[in-house]
Amino acid sequence: MNTSATALGAGPTVVMRRPALIVSGFLSAVSAMLIGSMLAIWLDFRSNAPLRESTEGGKMLRDWLPESIKIPEVATNTMMMTFVITCVMAQWAVYSSRRNDSKHVSLALGVVLLTEIALVNVQLAIYSQMGIGVRDGSYMTMFYAVTATMLAIIIVCMGFTLLALFRSIAGRAGDRDLVSAHALYCYSMSAIFAALWFVVYVQK
Amino acid sequence: MTAIDSSHSATSSSGSIATRSTLLGTIAAYLTASDHKRIGRLLISVSAIFAIATAIEGAILGIERISPSSSIVDADIIVQLFSALRFDLIFSVAAPMMLGLAVAVVPMQVGARALAFARSAMLGFYLWLFGVILVGSSYLNNGGPGGGNAEMVDLFLVGLGLVIAGLLLISASVATTVLASRQAGMTLMQTPIFSWSALVASISMLLTLPVMAGAMIYVAVDHAYERATFGATEGVNAWIGWAFTTPQIFIVAIPTLGVLAQIVATMTRGKQPLRPGLLIGVGLMSTAVLGAVTQSSHSVSFSGSASEVLKSLIPYLFFNHLSILGVFVVLGLCLLALKNEKAKPTAAFVPAFLGVGMVLTGMIGGAVFRITNLKLTNTVFDEAVLVYVCYGVVLSGIGAIAHFGPRIWGREIPSGPVLGLGLLGFLATVLASLPYFIAGFADQPASVANNFDYSGPIWLWNSLVGAGHALMALVVLLFFALAAKSFRSGTVSSATPADFFESVNG
Numbered sequence A: 001m002n003t004s005a006t007a008l009g010a011g012p013t014v015v016m017r018r019p020a021l022i023v024s025g026f027l028s029a030v031s032a033m034l035i036g037s038m039l040a041i042w043l044d045f046r047s048n049a050p051l052r053e054s055t056e057g058g059k060m061l062r063d064w065l066p067e068s069i070k071i072p073e074v075a076t077n078t079m080m081m082t083f084v085i086t087c088v089m090a091q092w093a094v095y096s097s098r099r100n101d102s103k104h105v106s107l108a109l110g111v112v113l114l115t116e117i118a119l120v121n122v123q124l125a126i127y128s129q130m131g132i133g134v135r136d137g138s139y140m141t142m143f144y145a146v147t148a149t150m151l152a153i154i155i156v157c158m159g160f161t162l163l164a165l166f167r168s169i170a171g172r173a174g175d176r177d178l179v180s181a182h183a184l185y186c187y188s189m190s191a192i193f194a195a196l197w198f199v200v201y202v203q204k
Numbered sequence B: 001m002t003a004i005d006s007s008h009s010a011t012s013s014s015g016s017i018a019t020r021s022t023l024l025g026t027i028a029a030y031l032t033a034s035d036h037k038r039i040g041r042l043l044i045s046v047s048a049i050f051a052i053a054t055a056i057e058g059a060i061l062g063i064e065r066i067s068p069s070s071s072i073v074d075a076d077i078i079v080q081l082f083s084a085l086r087f088d089l090i091f092s093v094a095a096p097m098m099l100g101l102a103v104a105v106v107p108m109q110v111g112a113r114a115l116a117f118a119r120s121a122m123l124g125f126y127l128w129l130f131g132v133i134l135v136g137s138s139y140l141n142n143g144g145p146g147g148g149n150a151e152m153v154d155l156f157l158v159g160l161g162l163v164i165a166g167l168l169l170i171s172a173s174v175a176t177t178v179l180a181s182r183q184a185g186m187t188l189m190q191t192p193i194f195s196w197s198a199l200v201a202s203i204s205m206l207l208t209l210p211v212m213a214g215a216m217i218y219v220a221v222d223h224a225y226e227r228a229t230f231g232a233t234e235g236v237n238a239w240i241g242w243a244f245t246t247p248q249i250f251i252v253a254i255p256t257l258g259v260l261a262q263i264v265a266t267m268t269r270g271k272q273p274l275r276p277g278l279l280i281g282v283g284l285m286s287t288a289v290l291g292a293v294t295q296s297s298h299s300v301s302f303s304g305s306a307s308e309v310l311k312s313l314i315p316y317l318f319f320n321h322l323s324i325l326g327v328f329v330v331l332g333l334c335l336l337a338l339k340n341e342k343a344k345p346t347a348a349f350v351p352a353f354l355g356v357g358m359v360l361t362g363m364i365g366g367a368v369f370r371i372t373n374l375k376l377t378n379t380v381f382d383e384a385v386l387v388y389v390c391y392g393v394v395l396s397g398i399g400a401i402a403h404f405g406p407r408i409w410g411r412e413i414p415s416g417p418v419l420g421l422g423l424l425g426f427l428a429t430v431l432a433s434l435p436y437f438i439a440g441f442a443d444q445p446a447s448v449a450n451n452f453d454y455s456g457p458i459w460l461w462n463s464l465v466g467a468g469h470a471l472m473a474l475v476v477l478l479f480f481a482l483a484a485k486s487f488r489s490g491t492v493s494s495a496t497p498a499d500f501f502e503s504v505n506g
Helices: A019-047 A073-098 A102-130 A138-169 A176-202 B014-019 B023-031 B036-064 B075-110 B118-140 B150-180 B193-225 B234-244 B254-267 B275-285 B288-293 B306-340 B349-369 B381-409 B415-441 B458-489
Strands: A051-053 A060-062
Touching (some): A102 A176, A138 A176, B075 B118, B193 B234, B193 B254, B193 B275, B254 B381, B275 B306, B288 B306
Antiparallel strands (some): A051 A060
16 A cells, blocks of 8 residues: 555654553553442442341341351451562662662562562462352352452562563663552552452451 | 654565565464554454444344334344344444544554554454454353353353453553653643543543443352342343443543544644633543443432432532533534634534534433433433444544544545435434434333334334434445545545644644
C-alpha cells in the first residue's frame, strides 16, 4: 500500500514520561477496584446475614462467620507486618537505584522477592490452619474467592519483582522508572491488603 | 501540531518484509504485531464483523416477536439470544470498536512513535477475541446467564473474564500512550480532543471493568463449587447485570464525543471557542463511572412526600444526568464552532454527528427508564436504550474511519457513499430502537419472545425493529466493503495533517 502521499518526516522529540510508573499506577487502580468491589459485596452479605442468639445467650449476633471457624490471627497479623517490610525493602531499592548502586538494588529486590514468597506461604498456612472447604457455605466460598484474588495480586507483584530483579542483575540498576513503578505497586498492594485484613480478618 | 506516521512497517527490516510473502509469515506478523495501526485495524475489523453478526441476532429476535403466539426459534436458544445481544452490543462491538480507533489514531495524534506497551495491547486483542469466542460457544450450548448447561455457564464466566482482561490491557496501553508518550511541549490541555476522549474512556474502563470482574469472581467460584450463595446460573444476571445496562454502557460511548469534536475541529481549522469546555464535557460523560462502581441503578419515584422524592431525586440526577450534561456541552460547543467559522463540510461529519445524536437519545431514554412511576422496568424500553447507544457508537465509528482512515492508510474514501451509508445507518438505528421506546410504554416485556400481549400493533413495532437490525447489518457490511476497497486501491490521499488533527492554538 502506498502511503507516501501523507507520510511525514521525523517529528519533534518524543518525551517518554515514565511509562512504567504510569502503568504501575493503572495496575494499582485496577487491583484496588477489584478487591474494593469484592470487599463491598462481602460487607453487603455480612450486614444482611440473619440474626442468631450467641452461645452465651442473650446477645444477638449476625449469623455470618460460623462459630466453628477460628481465624489464625497470629498468621494474619504476621502477613500484614510482612507487607510493611516489603514496602521498606522496595523503597530501599528505589533509594539505591537513585545512587546507581546496583548491588543494593539487587539485594533489596531479592529481599522483596523473599518477603513475597513468605506472603504466599503465610496465606497457604492460613488456609491450612482454618481447615475449611470452599463448598462448606457462603462464608467459606466468599472467603476463598477474596483471599485467592489477593493471592493472585501478590503473585503478579512477584512477577514484577522478578522482572526488576533480572534487569538489575543484568546491569540496569539506574532504571529508576521500573524500580519506582515496582515500589508503587508494592505500596498499593500493601494498602489493598490492609483493607482486606481489616474487613476479613479483624472485623471478620 | 505535528502528527507522526508511526507505522512500524515503514521502518521494519527487509527480513520481516520478506516473511510476509508467505502465509506463515503473514500469520506470524499478525501474531507478533506491535504496529499500532495493525492492532487497531484488527480490533476495528473484527468488531465490525461482530457488529454484522450482532445485528443479525437483533433481526432474528425482532422477527421472532412479530407473532407472540408462534415461534420459529427454540425457546432455550431465544433466552440465550436475548442475553447474547446485550453482551455482543457492548463487549463485542462498541467497546472494541472505540478502543481499536484509539489504538490506531492516538499515537499519531500525540506524536508518539509507537503505542506504549504495544505488545500488551496485542495480547489484549487476542485475549478479548478468545474470550468472545468462548462466550459465543457457551451461548450456543445454552450456557449464558440463566442457561441450563452448568459447564457452559462456567465457560461463559471464563470467557467474560478473558474479555475483561483483554479490554483492560488495551485500555491501559491507550491511556499510557496519552499520558507518557506525548511529544515535547504538548500538555494534556493541548492534547487533540479525540485522544483526550480516548484517555477518559480508557481510564473509565480501567476503573469499572475490575468492579465487574470482582463480582464475577464471586459468581464463578460460587457456581463452580456451591451454587447457592450467588444464585447459580441466575446469579450471573443478578450480580453482573448492571454492567450490561445504563449507566455502564455510556462509558464505551465516550470516544464518540471525541470523534465529533475532532471532525468539527478539522472542519473549522481548529478555531474552537471555549476548547477547555470540550475537555470538561468529555470528562462529565465519564461520571457514568460513579453509577457503575456502586454496582446498582439509581431510580427516582415521584410519589410520596416531598422529602422522599428529594431523597431519590438527588442521586438519580447525579448518577444519570451528569453524563447527559457532558454530551450537551460538547454538542453545544461543536455547533457554536460551526456557526462562528466558515466550516468546510466533510462527509464524515454526518455519521459522527448522527452517532452522537443516537447516543444522546439513548442516554435520555436511560434516564427516563429510571423513573419508576413510568413502570418501564422489565420492558423492551431498556433494550431500545442499549441499541440506541451501541448503534450510535457504530455510526460514530463509521464517521471516524471515514475521517481518520485516509491518514492511517494513505488513501481517500469517497464522500458520497459515506454520506449515504451514514444516513442509512441513522435510519437503521431509529428503526431498531424507537419502536421499542413506544412498545416499552405499552408494556411489551423484555427478554420474552412468546406469550405476551398488549393493546397496540405488536407486529408493527417488532417488524420495524427486525428491519432496523437487518438494515444495520447491511450498512456495516457495505461500509466494511467500501473501506476495504478504498483503503486498498482508492486514490492516494493528498490531505495534510491539519486535515485530521486540530491546531490547539489555531
